[in-house]
Amino acid sequence: MESFSTLLRAASREQHQQVRGSAFLSDLLGSRLGVDAFARYTEQLWFVYGALESGAERLAGDPVAGPFVRPELFRTAALERDLEHLRGPDWRSGISALPATREYARRITECARAWPAGYVAHHYTRYLGDLSGGQIIRDAAEKAWGLPRKGDGVRFYVFERIPNPAAYKRGYHELLDSVPGDELERQRAVAECERAYALNNAVFRALGEEFPLSA
Numbered sequence: 056m057e058s059f060s061t062l063l064r065a066a067s068r069e070q071h072q073q074v075r076g077s078a079f080l081s082d083l084l085g086s087r088l089g090v091d092a093f094a095r096y097t098e099q100l101w102f103v104y105g106a107l108e109s110g111a112e113r114l115a116g117d118p119v120a121g122p123f124v125r126p127e128l129f130r131t132a133a134l135e136r137d138l139e140h141l142r143g144p145d146w147r148s149g150i151s152a153l154p155a156t157r158e159y160a161r162r163i164t165e166c167a168r169a170w171p172a173g174y175v176a177h178h179y180t181r182y183l184g185d186l187s188g189g190q191i192i193r194d195a196a197e198k199a200w201g202l203p204r205k206g207d208g209v210r211f212y213v214f215e216r217i218p219n220p221a222a223y224k225r226g227y228h229e230l231l232d233s234v235p236g237d238e239l240e241r242q243r244a245v246a247e248c249e250r251a252y253a254l255n256n257a258v259f260r261a262l263g264e265e266f267p268l269s270a
Contacts, residue, residue: 110167127216140207
């Protein structure tokens with residue numbers, strides 16, 4: 056029987072390619088969009104991670120999701136520093152969640168309240184994705200808009216409390232493999248991982264409609 060982490064990686068591989076193939080992300084990484092598009096994307100991340108991390112507190116003692124509640128991963132404070140840099144000190148009054156973002160955050164909140172294994176699927180999809188591929192976005196943003204290296208504007212992508220990401224990810228996968236649950240529950244969680252990617256892709260499509268350079 057394949058391990059839980061192997062199942063999740065296999066399920067996310069195709070979805071990950073769809074994310075990387077999105078018009079908005081391609082234009083962003085290709086420096087064909089202005090810093091406003093990057094700031095708008097950062098806004099959406101703030102809403103998504105707000106849902107992830109507000110749900111973490113109630114799950115800290117849960118046998119399934121509790122081991123994944125790790126402060127070194129938390130991104131909300133970094134996102135707020137980035138938004139202050141990108142949008143100014145009154146950034147809270149000027150940002151908004153896209154409908155696709157609201158749906159994404161709603162689903163995370165729903166899982167945090169009622170289904171810990173589903174929350175773990177979203178946790179895996181977001182945090183490990185940004186710990187890995189997010190570094191490509193950081194590098195592109197620094198070069199395109201002159202943002203300070205690993206400083207304000209891109210702090211979201213800087214995991215200061217994780218000095219060795221490769222080792223951390225290995226430990227995370229071991230943690231996944233220790234998640235309690237039968238085969239049916241694991242398959243449900245794998246399906247939720249695929250749903251998480253689909254929700255994320257929907258946000259990218261909405262951003263692409265707002266910044267339709269490729270069209």
